[in-house]
Amino acid sequence: xxxxxEYKKAFGQFSSNRTQRPNTLHPVEIELDSQEEVAGGAHSxxxxxxxxxLKQSGMYLLIACPQVGKTRGTNNRWxxxxxxxxxxxxxxxxxxxxxxxxxxxxxxxxxxxxxxNKGDTLSIMMAVEVESEGLGIEAIEPDKEPxxxxxxxxxxxxx
Amino acid sequence: xxxxxxxxxxxxxxxxxxxxASSAELPTECGVFEYNENCELSPVAHLVYGDVVIAGGLxxxxxxxxxxxxxxxxxxxxxxxxxxDGIIQSQEEMRIRRKDYSVQHLKNxxxxxxxxxxxIRRSCSNYNLTLTVHADPEKQQWLRSTSLSKLxxxxxxxxxxxxxxxxxxxxESDVLEPDVIxxxxxxxxxxxxxxxxxxxxxxxxxxxYEVCRMKIQYLMEQLQAYSVESHSFxxxxxxFTPLERFKASKNEAESAIKGVKS
Numbered sequence: 001x002x003x004x005x006e007y008k009k010a011f012g013q014f015s016s017n018r019t020q021r022p023n024t025l026h027p028v029e030i031e032l033d034s035q036e037e038v039a040g041g042a043h044s045x046x047x048x049x050x051x052x053x054l055k056q057s058g059m060y061l062l063i064a065c066p067q068v069g070k071t072r073g074t075n076n077r078w079x080x081x082x083x084x085x086x087x088x089x090x091x092x093x094x095x096x097x098x099x100x101x102x103x104x105x106x107x108x109x110x111x112x113x114x115x116x117n118k119g120d121t122l123s124i125m126m127a128v129e130v131e132s133e134g135l136g137i138e139a140i141e142p143d144k145e146p147x148x149x150x151x152x153x154x155x156x157x158x159x
Numbered sequence: 160x161x162x163x164x165x166x167x168x169x170x171x172x173x174x175x176x177x178x179x180a181s182s183a184e185l186p187t188e189c190g191v192f193e194y195n196e197n198c199e200l201s202p203v204a205h206l207v208y209g210d211v212v213i214a215g216g217l218x219x220x221x222x223x224x225x226x227x228x229x230x231x232x233x234x235x236x237x238x239x240x241x242x243x244d245g246i247i248q249s250q251e252e253m254r255i256r257r258k259d260y261s262v263q264h265l266k267n268x269x270x271x272x273x274x275x276x277x278x279i280r281r282s283c284s285n286y287n288l289t290l291t292v293h294a295d296p297e298k299q300q301w302l303r304s305t306s307l308s309k310l311x312x313x314x315x316x317x318x319x320x321x322x323x324x325x326x327x328x329x330x331e332s333d334v335l336e337p338d339v340i341x342x343x344x345x346x347x348x349x350x351x352x353x354x355x356x357x358x359x360x361x362x363x364x365x366x367x368y369e370v371c372r373m374k375i376q377y378l379m380e381q382l383q384a385y386s387v388e389s390h391s392f393x394x395x396x397x398x399f400t401p402l403e404r405f406k407a408s409k410n411e412a413e414s415a416i417k418g419v420k421s
Contacts, residue, residue: 046373048367048369048370048373051367051370053370053373053374053377055377057338057342085345086345086346086348086349086352087348087349087351087352087353088348088352117338117341117342117345118342118377118381119342119345119346119373119374119377119378119381120342120345121345121349121370121374
């Protein structure tokens with residue numbers, strides 16, 4: 001028997017199991033490769049690589065948690081994250097983390113509340129200080145544990 | 160103050176009437192209100208008849224005059240109201256016609272935009288083919304330059320279409336719903352930033368082609384929900400289409416679990 005679930009409000013959780021280290025100093029889009037299971041229902045938000053595409057207009061809460069790290073160097077290096085909507089950077093959404101050591105791993109929290117229209121495209125952007133030290137977001141595969149995604153993005157419609 | 164003035168005025172008028180009337184000697188057989196040639200008017204009758212005639216005549220005249228003015232003004236006001244109603248109605252009809260036209264125009268423009276994106280993608284493929292085609296260098300150079308010109312002209316068409324859509328949004332912003340304007344503006348903003356990019360190997364690629372098409376189609380769905388009968392956008396019940404890839408992955412996972420159990 002097929003159970004069809006209907007959700008009134010749009011929501012979505014996306015993640016990436018791929019390590020992404022920018023090889024340019026220009027902003028790059030964080031790519032996503034999986035979406036939450038909706039238990040027989042239908043996804044109310046779609047995605048295509050790094051673009052999250054809204055199917056319903058409304059006020060949304062976005063929480064993105066990239067797992068940052070670097071591979072080389074001991075100097076302090078920053079890495080920035082922000083949100084881009086319809087290819088336009090969203091003001092007051094940028095956050096910065098400084099990493100000094102390759103052993104240092106951290107999750108940074110990016111959260112915004114904004115109005116999005118049906119068909120709007122939302123992307124999480126990343127920029128690094130240097131391209132030679134392997135700065136970026138890391139997917140980690142610990143022993144006897146599930147994979148730690150390089151980024152987890154949660155998007156919930158509020159109204 | 161005004162009450163005091165009124166009292167003084169009234170009492171003086173009455174006193175004058177009484178004073179003048181009282182000067183004559185009345186025959187004893189005449190009644191107080193008797194009115195004939197042999198009798199003088201009594202002071203009270205003088206007062207009553209005089210006031211009734213003067214005040215009644217004056218008030219009747221004023222009533223008729225005011226009624227005439229009121230009637231005349233009412234006719235004028237009715238005319239003005241009719242003219243204002245006519246103007247409002249014609250403006251509303253014009254607004255509806257503009258709304259119908261702008262929605263239809265936007266639909267056509269987005270249809271053209273969808274078509275142009277496909278053309279640009281095909282032009283990219285054509286250009287990429289010229290990189291691998293085996294021909295003499297001169298012909299290869301010619302093919303490449305003509306394909307590139309075609310690609311650039313297609314991109315120019317897309318830019319013009321986007322500009323036209325923006326112009327429609329500006330000119331029709333007073334008749335279209337804010338939601339539709341925002342959604343259309345969002346799609347235009349996204350598409351304006353999208354461009355054909357050359358990769359390291361020299362090939363051209365239409366960035367995010369699928370996303371562009373998806374966004375245009377979402378908007379066209381919205382525009383197609385416009386009804387010319389009600390002159391409004393009918394509510395689109397968002398039906399979230401299940402994505403087959405997730406269903407497939409779920410089935411695979413379930414079968415894998417069953418396999419492990421068995």
